[in-house]
Amino acid sequence: MAEFAQTPVSDGTVVVRVTGEIDLAVTADLTAAVRPHFQQGRTVEVDLGGLTFIDSSGMGVLVQLLKESTRQGARLVLTQVPRPARRLFEVSGLAGFFDIRPAVEDSPR
Template structure:
């Protein structure tokens, strides 16, 4: 099994803002490796520490090679939590087996899924318009 690896970075300057508060910023979290019952809880905890309530979260799954139903449930729970906190949740670069799982379960149509991280960021930019960066988030 390939261990799960995470990388977190802030969204680029000027790509998004929370419209009601003017507060910036969201994060992009890149997930690599295999997501299954052995590490799904760790991923959910890590995302909880890295994300900013009320702000956009983009999960780049381009390097995720495998995901089982526990990983799917993590994505659905994180989606629900982010939306309840007033943020937006986007998946990017979903490929191969993870993409197939999302399609078979019909979750694909329920989430905001973009072909790349750049496309997800562009969607955020068009939704909120140009902004000025007010703060730099930490990713941990």
């Protein structure tokens, strides 16, 4: 289960805050929450601060959203990425693809 809270911010940025787990069950919801904000020149921040789990389906949908945003001239940014998710991006060879901004909670160990 996951929740998606959408907050429009000034200067054409929209923040979609994800709380919970991103797996196969919620990929469609995540796409529906993020995709409508893809417009030329707009930045969509996906705030993963509340993310508790993500699997390959979840990463697949993030990749899909990233590619679509690029195609539509928008920018997809991941913020507040928790360490486990960041590790998963790394071991999946995806870390370099995303524009990942340093997460506040991120503390090196």
